[in-house]
Amino acid sequence: MANLNIDSVKARTFDAIVVGSGISGGWAAKELTEKGLKTLVLERGRDVKHNRDYPTTNKMPYEFEHRGQVPLEIREKEPVVSRCYAFREDAMHFFTRDSEHPYVQEKPFDWIRGYQVGGKSLLWARQTQRWSDFDFDGPARDGFAVDWPIRYKDLAPWYSHVEKFAGISGNSDGLAELPDGEFLPPYPLNSVENYFRQQLKTHYGNRHVISARCAHLSKPNQIHFDQGRGQCQNRTLCQRGCPFGGYFSSNSSTLPWAERTGNLTLRPFSVVESVIYDEKAGKATGVRVVDTNTKEVIEYYARIIFVNASALHTNHILLNSTSARFPNGLGNDSGVLGKYVGFHNYRARISAEYDGLLQYATAGRNPSDGGYIPRFRNLHKQETDFLRGYAAGFGARRYQVEDRSGFGEDLKQQLLNPTWSNWNVGSHMMGETIPKEGNFVGLDKDQKDAWGVPLLRINIGYDDNDEKMIKDYLEQMTEMFTKAGFTNIRATDSKQAPGLDIHEMGGVRMGHDPKTSLLNKYNQLHACQNVFVTDGACMTSTSTQNPSLTYMALTARAVDHAVSEMKKGNL
Numbered sequence: 001m002a003n004l005n006i007d008s009v010k011a012r013t014f015d016a017i018v019v020g021s022g023i024s025g026g027w028a029a030k031e032l033t034e035k036g037l038k039t040l041v042l043e044r045g046r047d048v049k050h051n052r053d054y055p056t057t058n059k060m061p062y063e064f065e066h067r068g069q070v071p072l073e074i075r076e077k078e079p080v081v082s083r084c085y086a087f088r089e090d091a092m093h094f095f096t097r098d099s100e101h102p103y104v105q106e107k108p109f110d111w112i113r114g115y116q117v118g119g120k121s122l123l124w125a126r127q128t129q130r131w132s133d134f135d136f137d138g139p140a141r142d143g144f145a146v147d148w149p150i151r152y153k154d155l156a157p158w159y160s161h162v163e164k165f166a167g168i169s170g171n172s173d174g175l176a177e178l179p180d181g182e183f184l185p186p187y188p189l190n191s192v193e194n195y196f197r198q199q200l201k202t203h204y205g206n207r208h209v210i211s212a213r214c215a216h217l218s219k220p221n222q223i224h225f226d227q228g229r230g231q232c233q234n235r236t237l238c239q240r241g242c243p244f245g246g247y248f249s250s251n252s253s254t255l256p257w258a259e260r261t262g263n264l265t266l267r268p269f270s271v272v273e274s275v276i277y278d279e280k281a282g283k284a285t286g287v288r289v290v291d292t293n294t295k296e297v298i299e300y301y302a303r304i305i306f307v308n309a310s311a312l313h314t315n316h317i318l319l320n321s322t323s324a325r326f327p328n329g330l331g332n333d334s335g336v337l338g339k340y341v342g343f344h345n346y347r348a349r350i351s352a353e354y355d356g357l358l359q360y361a362t363a364g365r366n367p368s369d370g371g372y373i374p375r376f377r378n379l380h381k382q383e384t385d386f387l388r389g390y391a392a393g394f395g396a397r398r399y400q401v402e403d404r405s406g407f408g409e410d411l412k413q414q415l416l417n418p419t420w421s422n423w424n425v426g427s428h429m430m431g432e433t434i435p436k437e438g439n440f441v442g443l444d445k446d447q448k449d450a451w452g453v454p455l456l457r458i459n460i461g462y463d464d465n466d467e468k469m470i471k472d473y474l475e476q477m478t479e480m481f482t483k484a485g486f487t488n489i490r491a492t493d494s495k496q497a498p499g500l501d502i503h504e505m506g507g508v509r510m511g512h513d514p515k516t517s518l519l520n521k522y523n524q525l526h527a528c529q530n531v532f533v534t535d536g537a538c539m540t541s542t543s544t545q546n547p548s549l550t551y552m553a554l555t556a557r558a559v560d561h562a563v564s565e566m567k568k569g570n571l
Contacts, residue, residue, distance in 0.1 A: 022119025
């Protein structure tokens with residue numbers, strides 16, 4: 001029996017464990033296995049194989065029972081996830097249902113999740129911008145949160161590393177606030193998007209519209225063909241899973257690459273309940289897993305552990321990883337675990353019309369979704385009554401209009417000969433929120449999920465800084481639209497709850513000081529250095545840029561450090 005036990009432990013022992021298979025977990029798996037480490041990737045959801053498990057990817061509109069709409073019965077049963085723009089009949093099988101995976105909202109919070117291999121990398125909007133020193137310097141300069149322990153120069157080579165492999169389309173725009181990267185050809189602005197770019201340059205000088213940078217293979221390089229991926233076909237059906245591998249996802253890129261090394265073991269249906277801490281060794285030795293189907297509790301062991309379960313789940317796991325040494329959660333000597341959570345403010349939108357350039361119309365589809373306006377507020381100096389700033393999307397398009405009045409031959413001719421609308425232009429805000437101690441997550445003391453894990457309690461809300469930023473965005477965009485000659489300008493505040501941005505960050509933040517942060521400059525827990533966190537939970541502040549590219553770069557950098565330290569015998 002003793003030998004059987006030894007064999008069982010040996011079979012459950014790896015060089016590295018990665019919790020989560022989304023964007024950052026996939027990158028951890030790729031980097032670890034490439035460096036020769038036998039790596040176990042644990043995913044709480046089902047397996048999804050590239051192409052094999054994209055059931056709607058080639059369906060025509062008429063093949064959907066409800067023509068793409070979500071039935072009322074489902075919307076009423078799943079009120080949170082139904083608010084997500086991508087939760088439609090063609091992709092709702094990739095979303096987690098509220099009713100099956102409850103959580104406690106102390107304040108309204110729309111937690112959008114994707115429990116499957118690949119996670120939300122199958123569903124993300126694929127916008128990819130580097131951070132700059134305006135972002136990494138922000139907390140120290142403005143006096144909120146804590147100072148980032150890294151700067152742009154620390155991450156720049158790792159941005160390049162992941163961009164070349166993932167495939168990022170974009171222009172070299174020469175903007176200090178939005179560093180250039182390793183780009184594939186950009187998706188060009190259309191005539192009115194370009195017109196607005198010129199208007200901003202004329203009237204402001206320091207405000208820009210650029211082609212949105214996105215993780216699409218506009219023109220693949222050999223490294224992308226080597227992954228088995230092909231050129232983006234501009235279908236804009238990405239949320240279904242792309243049969244061409246035209247956009248970056250764990251499923252089409254990093255996980256298959258890791259699998260080819262022969263060093264990957266992937267285990268779906270595995271809820272990670274906690275990280276196991278060895279009091280005598282003074283380090284983590286593995287993770288405790290609950291099989292989602294059988295409810296069996298299994299322990300897996302490794303020298304290093306990457307917790308990449310997505311921002312709030314990573315907080316959830318570490319909070320639940322208690323021991324005599326860490327009674328309030330793994331590595332939580334500072335008491336800030338679960339606190340200082342931030343997100344992106346997407347509440348404000350503005351739309352208008354333009355009756356110029358009517359000799360042009362829109363044809364085809366742009367997977368980058370048009371233009372991007374980098375942050376221009378409070379860059380070089382504090383110029384507003386709120387801290388930090390916002391970026392914005394910008395797009396313009398025309399629609400064919402059918403006259404459905406009348407009947408008979410007249411109606412037939414009208415339907416056969418549609419006219420074009422004026423240009424419709426629109427923008428949405430992406431505002432940086434200030435991480436605050438009062439924005440936190442914690443464990444419920446009484447309620448547990450189906451696998452015996454305490455439910456997560458979420459207490460996250462807007463503040464006065466957010467309200468002032470919304471007001472400024474709407475005022476500035478109205479002014480810019482007016483100067484550009486746009487008409488019928490309509491400014492709106494959706495009042496949506498936090499979370500619908502799907503950019504929650506923090507709770508396990510990086511920092512110099514173990515008294516005020518959880519992670520060091522290499523994403524190691526200060527108090528348990530063989531545990532790494534490189535997903536959204538690690539973020540000290542939120543910036544205005546989409547965060548996924550930064551998660552990828554942080555992950556690759558952290559793995560490089562971890563393996564180096566292992567070889568030195570320090571881990």
